[in-house]
Amino acid sequence: MTLLAIAMMSVSASSFATDYSSFYFTAGSNIYPEGDPTSFVGITLIDSQGRRTGSNPTLSGAGIAEMPGFGPGSEAIGSDTSSGTTPDELGAQSIIIGGGPVPTGVYTLVVFSTVSYAVPYGLDLSFRASTGYEQPNSGIEINSILPVGTTATYTINYNPAPGSAVTVVKTVTFAVLRQELQAAFDLHQIGDHKFVEHLDKILAQGEKALAPKPEEKREAGKAQEHKQGREKPNKKKAIEKLKEFIHQLHEAAQAKPEKEREAKQAQKHKRGDHEREGEPKRFVTAVALKSLTDDAKTLIRDLEGEPKHEH
Numbered sequence: 001m002t003l004l005a006i007a008m009m010s011v012s013a014s015s016f017a018t019d020y021s022s023f024y025f026t027a028g029s030n031i032y033p034e035g036d037p038t039s040f041v042g043i044t045l046i047d048s049q050g051r052r053t054g055s056n057p058t059l060s061g062a063g064i065a066e067m068p069g070f071g072p073g074s075e076a077i078g079s080d081t082s083s084g085t086t087p088d089e090l091g092a093q094s095i096i097i098g099g100g101p102v103p104t105g106v107y108t109l110v111v112f113s114t115v116s117y118a119v120p121y122g123l124d125l126s127f128r129a130s131t132g133y134e135q136p137n138s139g140i141e142i143n144s145i146l147p148v149g150t151t152a153t154y155t156i157n158y159n160p161a162p163g164s165a166v167t168v169v170k171t172v173t174f175a176v177l178r179q180e181l182q183a184a185f186d187l188h189q190i191g192d193h194k195f196v197e198h199l200d201k202i203l204a205q206g207e208k209a210l211a212p213k214p215e216e217k218r219e220a221g222k223a224q225e226h227k228q229g230r231e232k233p234n235k236k237k238a239i240e241k242l243k244e245f246i247h248q249l250h251e252a253a254q255a256k257p258e259k260e261r262e263a264k265q266a267q268k269h270k271r272g273d274h275e276r277e278g279e280p281k282r283f284v285t286a287v288a289l290k291s292l293t294d295d296a297k298t299l300i301r302d303l304e305g306e307p308k309h310e311h
Contacts, residue, residue, distance in 0.1 A: 021101035021160045025054075026094045026124045027111055040119045041146060042093050045070065046108040054095045057112040057151075069102065070095060107156040109168075113146050118183035120145050120287055123154075125168060140168055144291040147183035150176075172299045174207035174238075177245075180292060189288035191252060192281040199248060206241030209234040235303045242296045242303075252282040253289050 029040035042055035045067070053070040055063060063072035072095060113119060123142040146152055153171040160166070178200055184190040190199075210233040284292075 022128045023102060023158070023166075024095060024126055024128065025109060026126075027121060028093065029119050029121055039093055040113060040115045041121045042112050042114055043095060043123070044110045044112070045095050046110070047103075048105050048107070055093055055112075057110075102158060102160070104159045104161070107158060109154040109156060111146060111152040111154075113148065113150070116148060118145060118148050118186045120187065120189075120291075121152075125156075127160075127166075142168070142170075143287060144170075144295070145180050145183045145187065145189075145288065147179040148186075150179055170295065170298055172295045172302070174203055174210070174299070177292070177295055177299065178203050178207070180295060184284075184288040184292065187288075189285040191283050195252070195282050199245060202241050202245045202248065206238040206245070209237040209241065239300050239303050242300050246293050246296050249284055249289055249293055252284045253286075255282050 025043055025045065027039070027041055027043040042057060044052055044054040044057065044064070046052050047067055051066040053065050053067045054072050065071045072093070109123075111121060111123060121144060123144070125140040125142075127139070142154075144152060155167075155169045155171065157165075157167045157169075181190070181196060181199055181203065185193065185196045190196060212233065
């Protein structure tokens with residue numbers, strides 16, 4: 001079995017015919033106000049026929065169950081964690097298998113917010129046998145950030161047959177990535193506004209490289225583009241900008257902690273070697289780093305045209 005813990009994830013059924021005939025999802029916020037265990041995200045699963053189950057985002061998260069064998073649920077509603085339930089699991093919204101094998105097919109999973117601000121969230125996909133028991137080492141775990149007023153969409157190609165692969169692929173665009181970058185800033189999980197503006201400018205350049213040129217400029221630029229051998233849209237440049245974005249994030253993740261930086265600055269001050277005024281603060285938390293880099297890599301793979309079941 002292969003498990004890729006990235007924004008494009010897959011798990012392969014074993015050749016020894018391990019039973020992956022059913023699965024279930026759990027989604028929950030990774031932050032909670034003290035004393036309030038209610039999750040700030042909901043999930044909706046849609047099959048190829050358009051039938052839904054889970055929570056209905058247009059009806060304040062009310063449960064819907066249009067798909068046979070599936071049903072909405074919730075886990076560990078309450079503030080008591082003495083049973084071992086972690087705060088991240090409190091109030092998590094679930095889609096549960098009611099009984100019987102899950103049909104092979106393409107499913108869409110939508111994660112939506114129930115609040116008016118950005119939230120980090122966790123999404124778990126676990127595989128179960130037809131008996132209902134969870135298969136060991138078969139889970140897929142996703143952690144990401146949901147910007148205010150947006151949804152996150154995942155495409156699931158499900159085939160439980162031995163030797164087949166189950167893939168979970170997030171829909172990512174430059175617009176989605178830029179929204180998540182701003183959400184990370186709003187959640188104080190990335191550096192100051194100057195650093196975020198610098199990163200957003202990189203993404204804007206990549207997004208612009210994919211945009212079609214205005215008609216009046218197209219003919220004038222055709223000869224030059226032909227000479228340089230560039231495509232329309234310029235996927236190569238867009239990928240380069242995404243890789244630059246990832247590089248900047250990893251550099252920020254390796255930056256010294258704020259206390260160390262301040263101590264170093266104090267030493268510079270004694271020597272008269274001052275930092276430039278207004279130098280941006282560069283840092284990124286582990287959650288923001290994983291969310292943003294995973295999504296950037298997913299977009300790179302999409303632009304390169306790689307098969308969705310391969311890493």
